Amino acid sequence: MTAPVIEVRDFRKTYGDLVAVDGISLDVRQGEIFGLLGPNGAGKTSTLESLEGLRSPDGGALRVAGIDPAREPRKLRNVIGVQLQSAGLPESITPDEAMKLFCAYHDVAPRFDLLERLGLNEKRNAQFFELSSGLQRRLALALAVAHNPQVLFLDEPTAGLDVASRVELHNLMRELQANGTTIILATHDMAEAEEMSDRVAILLGGKIVTIGTPMEITATGAGLTKVSVHTQGGSLINPELHFPAVSQQSVKDDYAIFFSTDIGPTVSAIIAHIEVQEDTLIDLRVERPSLEDRFLEVTTTGGAQ
Amino acid sequence: MNAFVNHFSFEFRTGIRNKQLQLLNYLFPLGFYLMMGFIMPEINTLFLESMIPAMVVFATLAATLLGLPDPLVNAREAGIFRNYKINGIPSSSILTIPALTTILHLVIVTVIITATAPLLFDARLPVNWPNYGLTFMAMAFACAGLGVLIGVISPSSRTAVLWSQLIFVPSMLLGGLMLPHSMLPDVAGKVSQLLPATQAMNAFNGLAMGKVADFDPVGSVIALFVSGVLAFVVAIYLFNWDSRNTTRHGHPLLALLVLLPYVIGLLFG
Numbered sequence A: 001m002t003a004p005v006i007e008v009r010d011f012r013k014t015y016g017d018l019v020a021v022d023g024i025s026l027d028v029r030q031g032e033i034f035g036l037l038g039p040n041g042a043g044k045t046s047t048l049e050s051l052e053g054l055r056s057p058d059g060g061a062l063r064v065a066g067i068d069p070a071r072e073p074r075k076l077r078n079v080i081g082v083q084l085q086s087a088g089l090p091e092s093i094t095p096d097e098a099m100k101l102f103c104a105y106h107d108v109a110p111r112f113d114l115l116e117r118l119g120l121n122e123k124r125n126a127q128f129f130e131l132s133s134g135l136q137r138r139l140a141l142a143l144a145v146a147h148n149p150q151v152l153f154l155d156e157p158t159a160g161l162d163v164a165s166r167v168e169l170h171n172l173m174r175e176l177q178a179n180g181t182t183i184i185l186a187t188h189d190m191a192e193a194e195e196m197s198d199r200v201a202i203l204l205g206g207k208i209v210t211i212g213t214p215m216e217i218t219a220t221g222a223g224l225t226k227v228s229v230h231t232q233g234g235s236l237i238n239p240e241l242h243f244p245a246v247s248q249q250s251v252k253d254d255y256a257i258f259f260s261t262d263i264g265p266t267v268s269a270i271i272a273h274i275e276v277q278e279d280t281l282i283d284l285r286v287e288r289p290s291l292e293d294r295f296l297e298v299t300t301t302g303g304a305q
Numbered sequence B: 001m002n003a004f005v006n007h008f009s010f011e012f013r014t015g016i017r018n019k020q021l022q023l024l025n026y027l028f029p030l031g032f033y034l035m036m037g038f039i040m041p042e043i044n045t046l047f048l049e050s051m052i053p054a055m056v057v058f059a060t061l062a063a064t065l066l067g068l069p070d071p072l073v074n075a076r077e078a079g080i081f082r083n084y085k086i087n088g089i090p091s092s093s094i095l096t097i098p099a100l101t102t103i104l105h106l107v108i109v110t111v112i113i114t115a116t117a118p119l120l121f122d123a124r125l126p127v128n129w130p131n132y133g134l135t136f137m138a139m140a141f142a143c144a145g146l147g148v149l150i151g152v153i154s155p156s157s158r159t160a161v162l163w164s165q166l167i168f169v170p171s172m173l174l175g176g177l178m179l180p181h182s183m184l185p186d187v188a189g190k191v192s193q194l195l196p197a198t199q200a201m202n203a204f205n206g207l208a209m210g211k212v213a214d215f216d217p218v219g220s221v222i223a224l225f226v227s228g229v230l231a232f233v234v235a236i237y238l239f240n241w242d243s244r245n246t247t248r249h250g251h252p253l254l255a256l257l258v259l260l261p262y263v264i265g266l267l268f269g
Helices: A044-051 A073-077 A095-106 A112-117 A133-145 A163-178 A190-196 A214-219 A263-276 A291-300 B002-017 B019-043 B045-049 B051-066 B069-077 B080-086 B091-121 B129-153 B157-174 B186-192 B196-208 B217-238 B252-268
Strands: A004-015 A018-029 A033-037 A059-064 A080-083 A151-155 A182-186 A199-204 A207-212 A225-231 A246-252 A255-260 A281-287
Touching: A004 A044, A004 A182, A018 A044, A018 A059, A018 A182, A018 A199, A018 A207, A033 A044, A033 A190, A044 A059, A044 A151, A044 A182, A080 A133, A080 B080, A095 A112, A095 A133, A095 B002, A112 A133, A133 A151, A133 A163, A163 A182, A163 A190, A182 A190, A190 A214, A190 A291, A199 A214, A199 A291, A207 A214, A207 A291, A214 A291, A225 A263, A255 A263, A263 A281, B002 B019, B002 B091, B019 B045, B019 B051, B019 B091, B045 B051, B051 B069, B051 B091, B051 B129, B051 B157, B051 B196, B069 B080, B069 B091, B069 B129, B069 B157, B080 B091, B091 B129, B091 B217, B129 B157, B129 B196, B129 B217, B129 B252, B157 B186, B157 B196, B196 B217, B196 B252, B217 B252
Parallel strands: A033 A182, A033 A199, A080 A151, A151 A182
Antiparallel strands: A004 A018, A004 A059, A199 A207, A225 A255, A225 A281, A246 A255
């Protein structure tokens, strides 16, 4: 197992009487894409901003690539790249100028290839306010990765992007990951978090309520797995049937639909029933609960398991 | 150095490209200059004797007091400074580079006014060019510092406009641009010495235009320079990266320190 690039120990952040982050601890390993999820006010932004050196913790310890963000901001700036939720660029700056300016302050050569790759080539001399929100986000991403940071913070990176741009951005994230870049992904898009993240943490009320791989997190919930079965003879379309671990069942478009709490016994029993009835299986689909389902479950129950 | 040149180059282009800054750096002062050139000599022929410094002072007030604060407030509110901080752009660059590029725009406007006023309106030229340049630099430096400081201490654009107008309007009325300082009532004359415009007009008259100064013109140049230095130091000290940050370095009232050189000049001059 590789050493953690980001270490968070008992991190606490308060604003007056409001406790935004209440003693969280986590590690992120090198080359990992780590999803930070949570509803508004959960403590994501405070955590991200403290890791980025924009805020000082009120308790605990933070390390990013071995650097204390609050005490060594000069060292930190060349180690991290940040795509902020708001692009944070002057209205009149052009992508070319922004690339030159940011690279000059990082003391690296401008990466105009990134502008081309992210579809900004034709707008290189357009002013920032003339760019669509999608192009503005792409520019922010190009600037965040131009100095080849060890750790990349992405805050809602695909908000406002079309499908092709989103795919391109995900490809770029995977490429950066393959080159050893650690990525912290804060997003409200659960499908994106599930697809891209190696691990995710769900924050609620300033605490981590669950952490693990998307697979682990979705497997631990109380969510029901949906089994949809279509047979030639329709032997399963019978409300009197009872299969193990099935809590609900219904019929839609010739499919018998079962919601199971334990998928193994349920599917085995369904297959056995089809054989006994000398029916023919046409289609069988199993849909486990998504990260979104699990997220909603966790956030609506306040994290209670 | 490369970073400074890049930043300076971008900010300078912004001063022309951005419509609001283009208006305050060029269109407003040059338009006002032409208008005054056609109107004022009909009302007061003596105006032509101080037309060039008066219009240069006006251009400086417009570009610095009206042009500098708002972009700083807006950039802070839009999270631009947060992005700059993350990418290692120092607060000193954020505050000094727009001031320096504004001064460069003012140099261009000053050259246009100085070159055209004698031809178009028969305005009197400076008689001491080095002192003309020195006084211009002192005034531009002091006003740019003041503009930056207003941008730093103002929590919103509305407040920035209020502070700017609090200096701009009295400067226009009492600064010696339209009426000579000697014609002001005694109290108004004393109060006007707290304004950079008054100090600049006094220094221009006494050191560059071959006229008699109302008070020590060298003292005016020194007061402008010291006030400018104080303004930049206090602005960098009070600078806040982020409007969401609740911790401040110092109280905004520290900004009143920029008046100290003028107060000392008033008391001991």
